[in-house]
Amino acid sequence: MSGDESLKALYSKEELEFKTEIQAFAEERIRAFDDEIEKMNSYEPIRILMREMGKKGFLGPLHPPEWGGTGQGIVADCIVAEECARINEAFELSRIANISLFGMPIHRFGTDEQKEKYLTPIIKGEKIGCIGITEPRVGSDTAGMETRAVKDGDYYIINGEKRFITNGTEADFMCCFAITTPLPNVHPKKGMSAFIIDTKWKGYERVKYYKLSGLRGARVGHIRFNDLAVPKENLLGPENKGFSILMDELNSERVGIAAQGVGIARAAFEEALKYSTERIQFDQEIRYFEGVSFQIADMAIRIEAGRALTVQAARALNKIGNKAATKICTMAKVFTSEAAVYVASRAMQVLGGIGYTSEKKSERYLRDAKILPIGGGTTEILKYLIQREVYREHGY
Numbered sequence: 001m002s003g004d005e006s007l008k009a010l011y012s013k014e015e016l017e018f019k020t021e022i023q024a025f026a027e028e029r030i031r032a033f034d035d036e037i038e039k040m041n042s043y044e045p046i047r048i049l050m051r052e053m054g055k056k057g058f059l060g061p062l063h064p065p066e067w068g069g070t071g072q073g074i075v076a077d078c079i080v081a082e083e084c085a086r087i088n089e090a091f092e093l094s095r096i097a098n099i100s101l102f103g104m105p106i107h108r109f110g111t112d113e114q115k116e117k118y119l120t121p122i123i124k125g126e127k128i129g130c131i132g133i134t135e136p137r138v139g140s141d142t143a144g145m146e147t148r149a150v151k152d153g154d155y156y157i158i159n160g161e162k163r164f165i166t167n168g169t170e171a172d173f174m175c176c177f178a179i180t181t182p183l184p185n186v187h188p189k190k191g192m193s194a195f196i197i198d199t200k201w202k203g204y205e206r207v208k209y210y211k212l213s214g215l216r217g218a219r220v221g222h223i224r225f226n227d228l229a230v231p232k233e234n235l236l237g238p239e240n241k242g243f244s245i246l247m248d249e250l251n252s253e254r255v256g257i258a259a260q261g262v263g264i265a266r267a268a269f270e271e272a273l274k275y276s277t278e279r280i281q282f283d284q285e286i287r288y289f290e291g292v293s294f295q296i297a298d299m300a301i302r303i304e305a306g307r308a309l310t311v312q313a314a315r316a317l318n319k320i321g322n323k324a325a326t327k328i329c330t331m332a333k334v335f336t337s338e339a340a341v342y343v344a345s346r347a348m349q350v351l352g353g354i355g356y357t358s359e360k361k362s363e364r365y366l367r368d369a370k371i372l373p374i375g376g377g378t379t380e381i382l383k384y385l386i387q388r389e390v391y392r393e394h395g396y
């Protein structure tokens, strides 16, 4: 937030400098394409921006220098997520699906050959990745996955369907999860494997992309695999260990989504703040009505709290490891995604009637924010995980 001195207590000097740099890029370059992405519902600017960010090293914080990353870590990536989401969440959703959801499993479990072939090009912004978990009949209950991969000589033959796949119709590569050893032999958690798919391969069918409530320009697709032959060297990690690869990716995804929540909330807040100083009713700026200014205060509190929790979760991931950080990462995702919806809704209220029209952006921020408590684990599922940890910590 401009003029927010408290940020100095939250971030290191290097992180603050990086934040200034990425904010300037987002303000100039993402802003330049914002209307085209939103009004034309166009993916092309997303590709252009991904290439520009790749060249500048902005897609690199999560990944090590040996594969083309910058090795800055997840706090820096959250800074990128927040600043990008503040300008355009469709772009940011595409970026996180690419660099984190696809990139992290390759980074953490890929062989050197796999990293060189599939990770480095996405960090450079030359190629785009996606992750394929969700299916028509399988959402929150990922272990119930139905997509099958059957070993046949040097290949795995994949059949099944994935839906709601961000970048799915546009991506060059997919990290895809499928069942290799089905029930009744083993539980799906122990019979799932991960594969790296090149979307040019025969059998990768782009069925459609969904018309979304918000996130115009993002491409969230339905994909069908028709006897898709994946060479055995594209198995990611050991066979039947896919569920732990899937679980491993989730915390970085949750923290990234939390940062997106802060970004969207800031955008909505800034529009409402400005409007409250311009709109005159009863002979004064509406900011002087407590009914308005207290809403501004409520928004500001949630933004600060959300960012602090997000940064704490990101630092916890580095410091105490993935498993131990699950509770705080999950809390950050739940809190900021709900806060973003709250703030966007309050912002629309402050704007009154004009806020409900497309003349202003608050109606878009509300539509965009609504994905956050759904994607990457719904608030309900995540609260289940949080309470389980809380009871366990207290010895129950």
Ligand SMILES: Cc1cc2nc3c(=O)[nH]c(=O)nc-3n(C[C@H](O)[C@H](O)[C@H](O)COP(=O)(O)OP(=O)(O)OC[C@H]3O[C@@H](n4cnc5c(N)ncnc54)[C@H](O)[C@@H]3O)c2cc1C
Pocket: 097, 101, 130, 131, 132, 133, 134, 138, 139, 140, 141, 163, 164, 165, 166, 167, 212, 220, 371, 374, 375, 376, 377, 378, 379, 380, 381, 384
């Ligand atoms: C824009 C968008 C982008 C996405 N991107 C991707 C992507 O890139 N890759 C990917 O694999 N997936 C992606 N998804 C899928 C997303 O992760 C799922 O939509 C989400 O996990 C919820 O699954 P579902 O939609 O099937 O809902 P369901 O699981 O069917 O849930 C429906 C409702 O029931 C509730 N519910 C379900 N089980 C329980 C329970 N045990 N306790 C309490 N409540 C419960 C849920 O909270 C929800 O309110 C995306 C979705 C969207 C909309």
